[in-house]
Amino acid sequence: MGTVFSSPKPEPKQQPKKKKIRHSPQKKSQTKKKEIQKVSQNQNQSQSQNQNQNQNQNQNRYQNYNHRNAPRGTTRKVPAYPLGIPKEMEMEIEKEKEKETKTETEKKEELEEFHIRISNLDTYATRKQLNNLLRRFNFPFPITQITKNHKTPTGYCSVYGEKARDLFLKSLTGYTFKKKQIQARVCISKFKHKENQRKKRLEREDIKRGDLKRKRTNQNEGNEESKPKETKIKSINDIVASLYEMPYDKQLYKKSRKLHQEWRSLFQEFKRTNEKLPEWWKDRHDITQDVIKSPILENYRNKCEFTIGYNEESKIEVGFQTHKLEELMFNKRRNRRNQNRKSYVMGVSDCVIVTEKMKRLVKAFSEFLNETNASIFNKLTKDGFFRTLIVRESFAFPDQVLVGILVAKDHYQNDEDAKNKELEKLIQFWKSQQISTLVLLEMDKHQEVDTNCKPQILFGDGFIHEKILGFTFRISTLSFFQTNTKATEVLYSTVREFATLNKESNTAVFDVCCGTGTIGITCSSHAKKIVGIDMIKSAIEDSKINANLNNVQNADYVCGKAEAVLPSIINKFPIQEYTNIVAIVDPPRSGLHQTPCIALRACEKIKTIVYVSCNQNTMMKNIFWLTKKESNRFVGKPFKVIKLVGIDTFPHTQHLEAVMLLKRD
Numbered sequence: 001m002g003t004v005f006s007s008p009k010p011e012p013k014q015q016p017k018k019k020k021i022r023h024s025p026q027k028k029s030q031t032k033k034k035e036i037q038k039v040s041q042n043q044n045q046s047q048s049q050n051q052n053q054n055q056n057q058n059q060n061r062y063q064n065y066n067h068r069n070a071p072r073g074t075t076r077k078v079p080a081y082p083l084g085i086p087k088e089m090e091m092e093i094e095k096e097k098e099k100e101t102k103t104e105t106e107k108k109e110e111l112e113e114f115h116i117r118i119s120n121l122d123t124y125a126t127r128k129q130l131n132n133l134l135r136r137f138n139f140p141f142p143i144t145q146i147t148k149n150h151k152t153p154t155g156y157c158s159v160y161g162e163k164a165r166d167l168f169l170k171s172l173t174g175y176t177f178k179k180k181q182i183q184a185r186v187c188i189s190k191f192k193h194k195e196n197q198r199k200k201r202l203e204r205e206d207i208k209r210g211d212l213k214r215k216r217t218n219q220n221e222g223n224e225e226s227k228p229k230e231t232k233i234k235s236i237n238d239i240v241a242s243l244y245e246m247p248y249d250k251q252l253y254k255k256s257r258k259l260h261q262e263w264r265s266l267f268q269e270f271k272r273t274n275e276k277l278p279e280w281w282k283d284r285h286d287i288t289q290d291v292i293k294s295p296i297l298e299n300y301r302n303k304c305e306f307t308i309g310y311n312e313e314s315k316i317e318v319g320f321q322t323h324k325l326e327e328l329m330f331n332k333r334r335n336r337r338n339q340n341r342k343s344y345v346m347g348v349s350d351c352v353i354v355t356e357k358m359k360r361l362v363k364a365f366s367e368f369l370n371e372t373n374a375s376i377f378n379k380l381t382k383d384g385f386f387r388t389l390i391v392r393e394s395f396a397f398p399d400q401v402l403v404g405i406l407v408a409k410d411h412y413q414n415d416e417d418a419k420n421k422e423l424e425k426l427i428q429f430w431k432s433q434q435i436s437t438l439v440l441l442e443m444d445k446h447q448e449v450d451t452n453c454k455p456q457i458l459f460g461d462g463f464i465h466e467k468i469l470g471f472t473f474r475i476s477t478l479s480f481f482q483t484n485t486k487a488t489e490v491l492y493s494t495v496r497e498f499a500t501l502n503k504e505s506n507t508a509v510f511d512v513c514c515g516t517g518t519i520g521i522t523c524s525s526h527a528k529k530i531v532g533i534d535m536i537k538s539a540i541e542d543s544k545i546n547a548n549l550n551n552v553q554n555a556d557y558v559c560g561k562a563e564a565v566l567p568s569i570i571n572k573f574p575i576q577e578y579t580n581i582v583a584i585v586d587p588p589r590s591g592l593h594q595t596p597c598i599a600l601r602a603c604e605k606i607k608t609i610v611y612v613s614c615n616q617n618t619m620m621k622n623i624f625w626l627t628k629k630e631s632n633r634f635v636g637k638p639f640k641v642i643k644l645v646g647i648d649t650f651p652h653t654q655h656l657e658a659v660m661l662l663k664r665d
C-alpha cells in the first residue's frame with residue numbers, strides 16, 4: 001500500500017472520537033435533524049463526486065477504499081494515499097528527486113576529484129576500520145578500494161575539491177593508527193593511469209603506422225577534418241633512411257637514448273616482479289654504454305629487396321614501396337578512384353643506403369620492364385607477373401652479384417610458352433648487366449613471404465661469397481646475412497670480446513639461430529666446439545658449407561626450432577668434457593620464444609650468454625626470462641646483466657644492433 005509522502009493535496013484527517021454526552025429528548029430531536037441534514041448534504045456531495053468520476057480516477061480510488069478489507073492486525077489509520085500515490089504525483093515526486101540528486105552530482109562535478117592513497121597501514125587493518133577512522137575525522141569520503149601488496153594493505157578513496165584534499169592529507173598524514181603512522185598522498189586512479197597509458201600507446205602506434213589506424217576510425221565516424229591525407233614523401237630516404245638529414249652524432253645519441261629506454265623498461269619490469277632487487281641488479285640501472293659507430297655511413301647495404309610496381313607517372317618503376325599494403329587497401333575502400341591505384345613505388349637513385357652498383361642495376365631493370373611492357377604484379381588485385389627484385393652484392397669479391405626475381409606462381413598457369421619467352425628475355429637482359437648469378441623465385445600470389453620457396457637458378461651458381469674478419473662465407477638468395485658488411489665486423493668482434501673465448505680454454509659455443517653460421521665460424525678458432533642451430537634447412541646447409549670453406553673442423557649443425565631442439569641437444573651434449581659453455585643467441589627481428597631461454601638457463605654449465613638482437617624490445621623480454629629470480633618455472637640460477645652495447649649497423653635508419661653480456665657464477 002502507498003507510503004505517506006508530503007503532498008500538495010489536503011490529507012483526509014481522522015476525526016477525533018466525540019465524547020458521549022447525554023442530551024435531553026428536545027436536544028436529541030434537534031441533533032437528529034442536524035444529522036439528517038448532514039447526510040443529505042453528503043449525498044449531494046457524493047453525487048457531484050460521481051459526476052467528476054471520469055475526470056479524476058485517483059480520487060475515485062481513494063473514495064472506494066474499504067477499511068474492512070485491510071489485513072487483520074494492522075492499525076486502521078487512513079493513509080494519505082491508501083491505494084498508492086496518484087500517477088501524476090509520482091511523476092512530480094520523481095522529478096523533484098532527480099533535481100535533488102542532479103544538484104548533488106553537479107556539485108561533485110564542479111569540484112575536482114582527487115584520488116588519495118593511504119599507505120603504511122597495519123597488516124590487519126580492514127576497510128571497515130579505515131572507514132571508521134575517516135568518520136572520526138568527519139570525512140564523508142568512504143574507502144573505495146583496499147589492496148594488499150606484500151601483505152601490507154593500502155586504502156584508496158576519492159576526495160572532492162582542493163580544500164577537502166588539503167584538509168584530508170593534513171589530518172591523515174602522520175596520524176598514528178594501530179601503532180603505525182599513516183601516510184596519505186594524492187595518486188593517479190587506476191582508470192586514469194590506464195587511460196593515460198592507452199593514449200600513449202596510441203600515440204606510439206600512430207607514429208609507427210603513420211596515423212593509419214586512428215585516421216581510419218575517424219573517417220568511419222565521418223569526421224571530415226580528420227580524414228586521412230596522403231603522406232607527402234619528398235625523397236625515397238624518407239621511407240628507408242628517415243634519419244638521413246640528422247647529423248650522424250645526433251643519430252647515435254638518439255639511438256643510445258632509445259637503447260637506454262628499453263633497458264629502463266626492463267629494469268622497471270624486473271623491479272615490479274622481483275620482491276627484492278638483488279645487489280648486482282641495483283647498481284645496473286645505468287648499464288647502457290654509447291653506441292659504436294658504423295665504419296661506413298652511406299651506400300652500405302649488401303642486400304636490398306626492391307618492389308616492382310608503378311610510379312607517380314604510371315610508369316613501371318623498381319624501388320621501394322611508398323605506402324604500406326594496408327594503406328593502399330584502405331584508400332581503395334575509401335575512394336573508388338583509388339581502386340586501380342598502382343603508384344606506390346619510388347625509384348632509388350637518391351637513396352643514401354643503396355650502393356651505386358645496385359642503383360645502376362635497378363635503373364636498367366626498370367627501363368627493361370618499361371620497354372618490354374612487362375606484366376607487373378598488382379598487390380591489390382593480385383594479378384601480374386613480376387613482383388620483387390632481390391640484389392645481393394659482395395664487397396670482398398666485386399664481380400659477384402646475385403639477382404633474384406620474385407614472380408607470381410600462377411600467372412602463366414596455362415601458357416608455358418609465354419612464360420618461357422618472358423624468362424628468356426629476362427636472362428638475356430641480366431646477362432648483359434654482368435651479374436654473376438640469376439635466380440627465379442616463384443611465390444603464391446596471396447603470400448607475402450614464403451620461407452619454403454625453392455629458388456630456380458637461371459644462370460650462375462646461385463650464390464655469392466663475402467668475407468668477414470678473414471673468414472669467407474657463401475651466401476645464397478634467401479639465407480640470412482648481415483646487411484652492413486663493415487659494421488658486421490665490429491659486431492662480431494664485440495661478440496667475440498664479450499664471450500672472452502681463448503684458444504687454450506676448453507669452451508663449447510652454442511650458436512643459437514646461427515643462420516649461415518657466421519658468428520660460430522668467426523669464433524671457431526677460439527673455441528673447442530661449435531654447435532649451430534637454425535630452423536631453416538638451407539641456412540644449415542650453408543653453415544656446413546661455410547664451415548668446410550673455412551676449414552672449420554669443430555662445428556656441428558642442427559636444423560630445427562631452437563625452442564624444440566635446444567633442451568634435447570643440451571641433455572645429450574657431453575657437458576662434462578668442457579670447462580665452460582657459452583651460448584650466443586642471435587634471434588630474428590620478430591624475436592624468439594621464451595623456451596630456448598628457459599632451456600639455456602636450466603643448463604647449469606652455461607655460464608655466459610651473449611645476446612645479439614636488432615629488436616631491442618623483444619630482446620629485453622627474453623632477457624627477462626634469463627634474469628628473473630629462481631622459481632618452479634625458471635629452473636637454474638638467474639643470469640646477471642654485465643654489459644649492453646649498441647652497434648650502429650644501420651646508419652640513417654631507426655634500427656640498431658645491440659649486444660648484451662649475461663653471466664652467472
Ligand SMILES: C[S@@+](CC[C@H](N)C(=O)[O-])C[C@H]1O[C@@H](n2cnc3c(N)ncnc32)[C@H](O)[C@@H]1O
Pocket residue numbers: 480481482512513514515516517518519533534535536539560561562563586587588589592593
Ligand atoms: C638474425 S638471423 C641470425 C643469423 C646469424 N646469427 C648471423 O648473424 O648471420 C636469425 C636466424 O634465426 C633463424 N630462426 C628464426 N627463428 C628461429 C627459431 N625459432 N629457431 C631457430 N632458428 C630460428 C632464422 O632462420 C635466421 O637464420
